[in-house]
Amino acid sequence: MTAPDAARRLPDIPTLRALCRALAAAEAMVNPSGEYGYHKYSANWGESEEALSVDTGSGDDCTVIFSPAGVYIRAFSHESPMSPYGNDEEQAWPGVLDSVPEVFRAYVDEPAFTDDGLPRVTACIWRATGDTHWHTGDIAFPDEEEDDVDGAEWLLDLLIEGTPEAFREWAEDYYERPVDLEAVRRVYAEAGVPDAAGQVQK
Numbered sequence: 001m002t003a004p005d006a007a008r009r010l011p012d013i014p015t016l017r018a019l020c021r022a023l024a025a026a027e028a029m030v031n032p033s034g035e036y037g038y039h040k041y042s043a044n045w046g047e048s049e050e051a052l053s054v055d056t057g058s059g060d061d062c063t064v065i066f067s068p069a070g071v072y073i074r075a076f077s078h079e080s081p082m083s084p085y086g087n088d089e090e091q092a093w094p095g096v097l098d099s100v101p102e103v104f105r106a107y108v109d110e111p112a113f114t115d116d117g118l119p120r121v122t123a124c125i126w127r128a129t130g131d132t133h134w135h136t137g138d139i140a141f142p143d144e145e146e147d148d149v150d151g152a153e154w155l156l157d158l159l160i161e162g163t164p165e166a167f168r169e170w171a172e173d174y175y176e177r178p179v180d181l182e183a184v185r186r187v188y189a190e191a192g193v194p195d196a197a198g199q200v201q202k
Contacts, residue, residue, distance in 0.1 A: 001147055001148060001152060002122065002139075002141060003096075003136045003139070007125075007133070007135065007136050010202045011013050011189070013066070013070065013071055015193065016064070016159060017066055018130050018193045019158075019162050020052035021190035022167075022187055023041075023167065024041035024052060026164075026171070026184050027039045030175055030179055036057060038055065038057075039053070040052070040055075041053075045065065046067070048068055049066060049067045051063055051066065058078075059080075060076060060080035060155065061075070061076055062155040062156065063087065063176060065107060065198040069129060070127050070128035070131065070170060071126065072107045072126045073124065073125040073156070075122060075124075075150070075152055076121055076123075076151065077123075077151025080122040080150055080151050081149060082096070082150050084119060091156060093139065093150075094140065095117060095137040095139035096122070097121065098137050103126075121166055122154075125193055128142070131191050140181050146154045162183060163188075164185045165181065167179075
């Protein structure tokens with residue numbers, strides 16, 4: 001699954017925001033110290049922005065930024081053949097950032113997402129407020145056997161699956177200890193994540 005595939009499966013903006021908050025809250029429940037934390041949510045990422053930060057601790061990361069303009073998602077997989085460090089031009093893979101609209105262009109050059117001006121990105125998805133669907137650039141992907149060539153699948157998986165069960169499976173593997181599914185379900189419900197029937201639990 002690449003960024004365009006992920007874009008077709010991501011939920012709407014309100015549901016995605018609830019999921020991002022739920023992920024961070026559920027992980028904080030599992031790992032209260034925050035040490036080696038994977039998902040962190042900042043309600044004050046910028047002047048009028050909130051963001052989920054995903055950091056694998058092994059050189060891969062992802063950020064989901066919520067702003068009045070909409071949502072901007074960028075992901076970086078350091079082993080991806082699309083990494084800007086892996087081509088002679090040392091620039092973002094053609095098409096990944098070329099079509100990013102002006103309202104999100106500041107994030108392309110955001111120092112937190114660049115290395116001496118080089119964008120650390122292998123996948124990018126966005127959706128402006130009022131849009132009916134998510135967008136990606138027009139990308140000619142490298143001819144690779146792997147499905148997750150740009151890192152979108154594994155860095156965005158929990159946002160695409162969107163269930164407490166998916167989080168528990170991930171958390172038990174990552175933290176190597178049992179996780180109470182009912183407690184995770186409560187966290188998701190409190191964050192406003194819709195259930196399987198599309199209803200927001202109270």
